[in-house]
Amino acid sequence: MTKKRIWVKVFLNIFAWFIGLIWILPVIGILMTAIRPFDEVINGWWHFKEFTPTFSNFINALNHPTAPLIVGMKNSLIIALPATILPLFIATLAGYGISRYHFPLRKGLIIAVVLTLALPQQMIAVPIFQMMSSLGLVDTYMGLILLHTAWGIPWITFFMRNYFKTMPISIEEAARIDGASDFQIFYRVVLPNIFPAIASASALQFTWVWSDFFLALILIYSPDKLLITQRVPLMRGVYHVDWGLLSAASIMVMIVPILIYLLLQRYYVKGMVGWTIK
Amino acid sequence: MAEVILKDVVKVYPNGFKAVHGANLEVEDKEFVVLLGPSGCGKTTTLRMIAGLEEITEGTVSIGGRVVNDVEPKDRDIAMVFQNYALYPHMTVYENMAFGLKLRKVPKPEIDKRVKEAANILGIEGLLDRKPKQLSGGQRQRVAVGRAIVRNPKVFLFDEPLSNLDAKLRTQMRAELKRLHKNLQATIIYVTHDQVEAMTMADKIVIMKDGVIQQIGDPYSVYFEPVNKFVAGFIGTPSMNFIGAKVSKEGEKLWIHKDSMKLLIPERYYERLAPYVGKEVVFGVRPENIYDKMFAVTPSEEFVAEGKVDVVEPLGSETLIHATIAGDDIVAKVDPKTRAQAGDTIDLVFDMNMVHVFDKETEENVLMGLHSAEEEPKVE
Numbered sequence: 001m002t003k004k005r006i007w008v009k010v011f012l013n014i015f016a017w018f019i020g021l022i023w024i025l026p027v028i029g030i031l032m033t034a035i036r037p038f039d040e041v042i043n044g045w046w047h048f049k050e051f052t053p054t055f056s057n058f059i060n061a062l063n064h065p066t067a068p069l070i071v072g073m074k075n076s077l078i079i080a081l082p083a084t085i086l087p088l089f090i091a092t093l094a095g096y097g098i099s100r101y102h103f104p105l106r107k108g109l110i111i112a113v114v115l116t117l118a119l120p121q122q123m124i125a126v127p128i129f130q131m132m133s134s135l136g137l138v139d140t141y142m143g144l145i146l147l148h149t150a151w152g153i154p155w156i157t158f159f160m161r162n163y164f165k166t167m168p169i170s171i172e173e174a175a176r177i178d179g180a181s182d183f184q185i186f187y188r189v190v191l192p193n194i195f196p197a198i199a200s201a202s203a204l205q206f207t208w209v210w211s212d213f214f215l216a217l218i219l220i221y222s223p224d225k226l227l228i229t230q231r232v233p234l235m236r237g238v239y240h241v242d243w244g245l246l247s248a249a250s251i252m253v254m255i256v257p258i259l260i261y262l263l264l265q266r267y268y269v270k271g272m273v274g275w276t277i278k
Numbered sequence: 279m280a281e282v283i284l285k286d287v288v289k290v291y292p293n294g295f296k297a298v299h300g301a302n303l304e305v306e307d308k309e310f311v312v313l314l315g316p317s318g319c320g321k322t323t324t325l326r327m328i329a330g331l332e333e334i335t336e337g338t339v340s341i342g343g344r345v346v347n348d349v350e351p352k353d354r355d356i357a358m359v360f361q362n363y364a365l366y367p368h369m370t371v372y373e374n375m376a377f378g379l380k381l382r383k384v385p386k387p388e389i390d391k392r393v394k395e396a397a398n399i400l401g402i403e404g405l406l407d408r409k410p411k412q413l414s415g416g417q418r419q420r421v422a423v424g425r426a427i428v429r430n431p432k433v434f435l436f437d438e439p440l441s442n443l444d445a446k447l448r449t450q451m452r453a454e455l456k457r458l459h460k461n462l463q464a465t466i467i468y469v470t471h472d473q474v475e476a477m478t479m480a481d482k483i484v485i486m487k488d489g490v491i492q493q494i495g496d497p498y499s500v501y502f503e504p505v506n507k508f509v510a511g512f513i514g515t516p517s518m519n520f521i522g523a524k525v526s527k528e529g530e531k532l533w534i535h536k537d538s539m540k541l542l543i544p545e546r547y548y549e550r551l552a553p554y555v556g557k558e559v560v561f562g563v564r565p566e567n568i569y570d571k572m573f574a575v576t577p578s579e580e581f582v583a584e585g586k587v588d589v590v591e592p593l594g595s596e597t598l599i600h601a602t603i604a605g606d607d608i609v610a611k612v613d614p615k616t617r618a619q620a621g622d623t624i625d626l627v628f629d630m631n632m633v634h635v636f637d638k639e640t641e642e643n644v645l646m647g648l649h650s651a652e653e654e655p656k657v658e
Contacts, residue, residue: 168362170361173358174425176351177352179382184381188377
C-alpha cells in the first residue's frame, strides 16, 4: 500500500467516525438524561461531576398520574399487532397475484399502487376523519387498525411483488406438475421460502404503526385510549419540564421497534431485495 | 402405452411472438426423444406445452391417446426435471421426492417405499435428510430426477437438465440417464441445445430452428443425411465446413470448383446435380472426411485440394487443422501424426463419397438420401 493510500484510508476512517459520533450523540444524551436524577442533568447531561444511575425516571413514566406509559404501551400493541399482521396477510397475497397472474388492468393496478405510495398522510386527514366519523369508528381501535392496514397494503404489496419477481418460478411450476393447486403452491411452497421478506416487511410496518403519531392524533382522543406516542407530550408539565422523565418515556417508545429489528435482523437484510425494482 | 403426439401445434405469445409454427411430432411409447436446437428455437416452449405449463394456441397435444390441451399439468401423468432443478428449498431431499405423492394422497408406507427405491436407483440414499442447499450440483440433479421417478409417470420431460453441470459430470450423468431410460422403460422427451447430448442419448432427434421443426430422425440419419444446411451445421463437432462453389462440367465429368480447388464428383451424384451445372452451390464436408494426404490410402489427385494452414490443434487422438482453401476457412480432423504447422501449405484429401451439396437459395440438401449410415466412409 502506498503512503498516499494509507492517508486516504486514515482520513476516511476519521470522517466516518465523526459522522457516526454526530449520529449517536443525541441518543447518548437522551440515555444519560433518562438514567440520572433531575438535579444532576439540569445544567446539561454532559456534566459528569456527579453520576447516580437510577431507574426512577422509567418507573415514574410507566406509572405517570395523568398519562401512564404502561397503558399506552398496551394500547399501542393492541393497534400495532393487528395493523401489522392484517396488511401483511392481504398484501402478500396481492403481491403474489400481481407478480404471477395475468389479468386485465394488471399494469394499471401496479401503477395505482405506486401512486398511492406517493400520497402524503396530511392530505387524507380530513376525508379520513369524515369517513371514520360516518362509520362510527372515530375514537375506536378498529378505525385506526383499518386505517393503518389500508395505508400499509400498497407499499407491502409493491415490496412483496418485487420480492416474488426475484424468486425462480420453476419451483412453483415443479409444484404444479407435482399436483399442487394454486393455494397449495402458495402455502406449501412459496410461503415457507419468503420468510426474509415477511420479516422485513413486518419490522417496517410494525415500526411505522408503533411510531405513528399523526394518524392516532386524528382518530384517538379518549385519555384512557391514548397510544404510547400520544402520551409522551402529555408528560410535559405546564411550569416544569422533567427532561429525565421525557427521555425515559422516549426511550421506552423507541425500544420496542429496536427490539423487533434485533429479533428479525437475520432475515431483515436478506428481505431487503424487495426494494429492488425489476 | 404412453405415446405423445403433437399435431399442428402452434404457440403465439400474448405479445404476438410466434414461438412454435405448427409442430408435428410422434413420440412412441418408451422412446427417448431429444428436442434439439439453438436457444430461442422453440424447443423449451414445445416441452412446456406438453407439460401443460404453457397454453397451446393451436393444434393438439395428446398423451397416451388422450388430447390434453385442457388438462391440468398434474392430471397429464407427466413429470418434469427443470434446468435449475427447481427443488423445494425448505424441504429435505426425502420431502422433495415425497411431495408429489403426498399431494396425491398416496399412503405413507407406499411413499416411503417408492422414495427409498428411487434413492437407491440414483445412489442418494445417504442424502435423504439433507436440504437442497447442502447438496452439490450433481446431487441436486439426481434429486430432481428422483422426484420425477417416484411419481412413476407415463412421460418424463427433461428441460436442459445437464446444462448447469460441469463437463465431466455431464458426461457421467448422460450415461446414467441413458441407463435409467433403459431400466424404467419410460417415454422421455428431452430438451437440449447440446448436440452431443442429443447424439449420445436419443432414439430420435428433433431439430428445431426459429419455431420450425427441421428434421426428425435417429442420430445416424440426422448426421449422415441432414435435410438442410442448418441441420448439417448444427450436428457434429467441429461443425461441417461450408464452401461456396460451382458445379462445373468437363466432358462427361462433374466437378466442384472454386478458384484453385477442383474436386471430382462421384458418378452416383450426377443425376441430382445435373440441374446445378454452372450454378453456385454450397459444398459441405465434415472435418472427419478431410484427410492429410500423407496419411491417406491411395490418394487420387482428383480429390485433393491445397490449403494454407492457419492453426494446428492437437487433441491427442486426432489433430484439428484450421486451413484456408480457395478463400474459405475450413477445419480438418486429421491423423495426429500430421506434420502440418501453421503457415505451411498442405494437401488435403476430400472423401467425396461423404460430401454434401446444398442449394444456395433454399439451403436444402441436394444429395438427400444418397448417404446411408451403413456405408463405409472410405478414401479413394
